[in-house]
Amino acid sequence: MIGDTGSGKSTLLKQLKPELALGKVTSGELSIFGEQPREQFSDIAYISQFVDNQMVTESARDEFHFVLENQGLNNEQIHSKIAEIASYFDITDLMDLGGNELSGGQKQLINLASALILNPQILLLDEPTSQLDPVTSEKFMRMIQKINQDLNITVLLVEHTIEHAVFYANRLVVIGSGTIRMNETVDIGLRKLFDKVDLRNYLPQIDRFYLEQGMDIHERLPLTNQELNKLIQNQRSEFYYHESREISDEQSKSILNVHNVSFRFDFNERNIVDSVSFQLDKSIAYGILGPNGVGKTTLLRLMTKQLKLQSGSVKLNGTKLNKLGNDFYQDVFVLPQDPSLLFVADTVHDEISYQLEQESISYDEDKITAILADYQLDKVSNKSPYDLSGGQQEYLALAIGFIKNPQILFLDEPSKGLDPNMKVKLAEKLNKFRANGGTIFVNTHDVLFASKYLDYVSLMFDGKLSEFEHPREFFPDKYFYTTEINKAVREFYPQALLWEDINQNES
Amino acid sequence: MSKLIRNFNFSVNNLTILFYVFDVIFISLIYNNPIISGCLFVVLVITARFIRGDKFVNFLKFSIIIFILTFAFNVVINQRGSQIVFQIPFLKVTSESVLNGTVLGVSFLNILWSFYIYDAMTHTKIIFDLLSKFFRSIAIIFILTVKFIPKIVDIFNKVKLLYKFRNNNAERKTNLVELSKQSMFLSEIVLNKSIANFMNMSDVLQTKGYGSQHRLRAHQINRRSDYFARTIFMISLIFNIVMLIKHVGRINFGSANVNIQFSTMIIATTLICSVTVIYPLMIGGIHYLWWKLFASKTTVSNIQIAKKFR
Numbered sequence: 001m002i003g004d005t006g007s008g009k010s011t012l013l014k015q016l017k018p019e020l021a022l023g024k025v026t027s028g029e030l031s032i033f034g035e036q037p038r039e040q041f042s043d044i045a046y047i048s049q050f051v052d053n054q055m056v057t058e059s060a061r062d063e064f065h066f067v068l069e070n071q072g073l074n075n076e077q078i079h080s081k082i083a084e085i086a087s088y089f090d091i092t093d094l095m096d097l098g099g100n101e102l103s104g105g106q107k108q109l110i111n112l113a114s115a116l117i118l119n120p121q122i123l124l125l126d127e128p129t130s131q132l133d134p135v136t137s138e139k140f141m142r143m144i145q146k147i148n149q150d151l152n153i154t155v156l157l158v159e160h161t162i163e164h165a166v167f168y169a170n171r172l173v174v175i176g177s178g179t180i181r182m183n184e185t186v187d188i189g190l191r192k193l194f195d196k197v198d199l200r201n202y203l204p205q206i207d208r209f210y211l212e213q214g215m216d217i218h219e220r221l222p223l224t225n226q227e228l229n230k231l232i233q234n235q236r237s238e239f240y241y242h243e244s245r246e247i248s249d250e251q252s253k254s255i256l257n258v259h260n261v262s263f264r265f266d267f268n269e270r271n272i273v274d275s276v277s278f279q280l281d282k283s284i285a286y287g288i289l290g291p292n293g294v295g296k297t298t299l300l301r302l303m304t305k306q307l308k309l310q311s312g313s314v315k316l317n318g319t320k321l322n323k324l325g326n327d328f329y330q331d332v333f334v335l336p337q338d339p340s341l342l343f344v345a346d347t348v349h350d351e352i353s354y355q356l357e358q359e360s361i362s363y364d365e366d367k368i369t370a371i372l373a374d375y376q377l378d379k380v381s382n383k384s385p386y387d388l389s390g391g392q393q394e395y396l397a398l399a400i401g402f403i404k405n406p407q408i409l410f411l412d413e414p415s416k417g418l419d420p421n422m423k424v425k426l427a428e429k430l431n432k433f434r435a436n437g438g439t440i441f442v443n444t445h446d447v448l449f450a451s452k453y454l455d456y457v458s459l460m461f462d463g464k465l466s467e468f469e470h471p472r473e474f475f476p477d478k479y480f481y482t483t484e485i486n487k488a489v490r491e492f493y494p495q496a497l498l499w500e501d502i503n504q505n506e507s
Numbered sequence: 508m509s510k511l512i513r514n515f516n517f518s519v520n521n522l523t524i525l526f527y528v529f530d531v532i533f534i535s536l537i538y539n540n541p542i543i544s545g546c547l548f549v550v551l552v553i554t555a556r557f558i559r560g561d562k563f564v565n566f567l568k569f570s571i572i573i574f575i576l577t578f579a580f581n582v583v584i585n586q587r588g589s590q591i592v593f594q595i596p597f598l599k600v601t602s603e604s605v606l607n608g609t610v611l612g613v614s615f616l617n618i619l620w621s622f623y624i625y626d627a628m629t630h631t632k633i634i635f636d637l638l639s640k641f642f643r644s645i646a647i648i649f650i651l652t653v654k655f656i657p658k659i660v661d662i663f664n665k666v667k668l669l670y671k672f673r674n675n676n677a678e679r680k681t682n683l684v685e686l687s688k689q690s691m692f693l694s695e696i697v698l699n700k701s702i703a704n705f706m707n708m709s710d711v712l713q714t715k716g717y718g719s720q721h722r723l724r725a726h727q728i729n730r731r732s733d734y735f736a737r738t739i740f741m742i743s744l745i746f747n748i749v750m751l752i753k754h755v756g757r758i759n760f761g762s763a764n765v766n767i768q769f770s771t772m773i774i775a776t777t778l779i780c781s782v783t784v785i786y787p788l789m790i791g792g793i794h795y796l797w798w799k800l801f802a803s804k805t806t807v808s809n810i811q812i813a814k815k816f817r
Contacts, residue, residue: 019713062632070716329671
């Protein structure tokens with residue numbers, strides 16, 4: 001199930017799990033298993049996007065016990081259920097590990113296991129991979145497919161990016177403004193997405209390329225990378241590589257210098273950030289990619305004085321951060337992974353007016369309405385910011401950041417929770433900010449976003465950071481951490497990253 | 508956690524672990540005889556090192572600071588005694604006050620270290636199981652409190668830092684009224700965010716079936732090792748209660764004439780308390796030696812595939 005941010009996907013999903021349903025059904029009828037909804041928790045399992053917030057106890061073993069004890073199962077039944085689920089998910093080694101010893105992917109796997117331990121018939125997933133890196137999220141999706149096929153469990157998955165999910169889904173549902181706009185098989189659904197201009201950005205890159213090029217061979221969608229590779233191979237003479245992004249090699253002034261920064265959280269731990277050095281230039285957008293837990297957020301927090309430096313130095317415009325005092329906070333803005341941490345007011349409207357006041361910008365109601373409309377928040381103006389969807393919260397936080405207009409914008413996973421159209425708008429705003437002299441530093445899992453909109457990217461692993469390179473040079477080197485188009489056609493066009501990079505000869 | 512302690516944890520159930528930590532806390536609370544306290548301190552620190560090595564150094568530093576503060580505070584407050592070590596205006600340091608300060612400091616450290624052990628050995632589910640047998644609502648409140656206190660602290664710290672990026676006047680307030688206003692404002696923000704987190708947890712509890720009508724049951728499988736360990740802990744507990752009633756192992760703290768007892772009972776108490784505290788290490792050690800010297804040699808092949816299977 002896909003749809004615009006805030007279109008009601010999560011609300012609908014929760015209606016299907018009666019215990020979680022918010023409000024009351026005002027019209028129409030909802031029946032589950034041919035009956036009225038009732039407290040039937042074990043038949044419908046639900047997993048949310050909040051990876052860290054879904055465990056009540058401290059370890060997988062305790063969590064399984066908690067769920068099963070709530071069902072009044074006896075010792076023997078509990079033992080056999082846990083044995084089954086642990087072997088099926090191959091998590092026997094993770095059973096006794098605490099929350100801080102598990103990676104994001106492992107946690108979400110445990111959440112999935114504890115949801116399935118009661119043999120549900122329906123599994124509801126609300127953006128389960130939004131906080132996972134691409135490799136982990138692909139593994140997670142494979143597990144969902146296994147569950148669907150092995151156990152015959154119906155899966156309803158809400159996602160913004162369907163690059164991987166299309167391969168495992170049978171049907172594609174599109175929600176828009178609270179109504180179902182489309183409900184088709186994946187093949188037809190993908191073609192219909194292409195027919196509707198406002199939905200084209202939802203298409204996986206491979207299928208977008210296939211449909212944009214109007215290839216005359218009729219293939220069943222979605223196409224795999226291998227299938228696209230074969231198609232190109234057969235019609236190679238018809239295509240050529242064309243760099244769709246203009247690259248400016250113009251040198252600009254250095255604004256932030258990071259020199260030999262290392263950091264660890266505990267005495268006996270390895271460095272989570274290990275001798276990292278680089279510099280950020282004015283008006284450039286930088287991005288760091290890497291799996292969960294490699295130190296990306298820690299590095300960002302060190303650069304923004306949210307953590308104290310243990311060794312090395314960070315200089316803004318040639319001055320060390322500790323010498324800048326509170327002036328530093330005027331020059332930068334941070335969008336954290338959880339954007340709600342930034343909110344200080346009771347309504348969306350007040351958040352905007354608060355920031356305008358802070359920046360001493362004169363404003364009236366019209367100005368606030370215009371800003372809200374620009375960020376598609378005008379309809380939720382009087383709502384509490386905590387009641388917004390994940391994507392809307394992200395957008396509100398970005399609006400606050402752009403009002404502040406700092407020298408450097410630090411964004412931690414800015415595309416998380418945004419639908420593809422909102423990502424395009426975000427990119428436009430970032431481009432405008434950069435054109436006005438702003439520098440952008442982004443931590444992201446979104447390979448497509450990085451390749452399309454950032455100027456320089458780097459990969460972080462084990463606390464070390466690789467050289468910043470232009471996406472065109474960075475991604476062709478990578479085997480897994482690259483775009484699907486690159487994986488599919490790198491044999492012929494090593495630098496092609498986006499569907500727009502391959503054009504058809506007019507002849 | 509060292510392999511010896513992990514082995515002990517595997518050999519007993521949660522209830523036995525609860526018996527152990529309760530016994531350790533009780534022991535560290537009731538004695539202040541320097542001989543018992545000193546020995547207890549040594550075994551507590553050794554056991555703590557094996558139970559949770561990663562936070563040991565930091566906690567050791569923290570406990571040293573606490574000891575110095577307690578000692579210094581006691582020396583300043585309690586200036587009784589006749590044997591003067593040194594004297595300056597307003598401060599008379601006597602050997603009795605030094606002894607009192609040391610006794611208080613070590614006793615305090617013992618309590619701290621026993622809670623360090625408690626924290627490392629128990630997890631929420633153990634306490635939840637115990638409480639849920641009698642008070643279901645309190646059990647869930649306990650589990651949520653344990654989960655949310657660190658979370659709220661974390662939210663507070665993050666909000667405090669991130670607020671600076673939004674508020675152009677942050678941290679420039681110097682007068683007390685302005686500062687307290689800012690703190691109140693921050694607290695309100697944190698409260699709002701915490702409520703959002705609580706709501707999310709409420710959904711999670713629903714999905715985990717907490718609201719279902721089924722009876723919550725804590726399942727414990729008792730093995731021989733559980734009965735044996737609990738017997739040891741019970742004997743130790745009863746012994747310590749008797750000692751407490753008989754005032755053995757306690758000194759007349761704070762007096763000008765600190766009378767330190769040294770008798771067979773003190774030695775017996777020291778021994779029993781030390782064995783109780785170090786019990787997990789002993790059991791883990793015995794199992795390890797049995798495995799190393801006997802079981803692994805006779806029953807287990809060391810080829811790679813056998814190791815992996817094992």
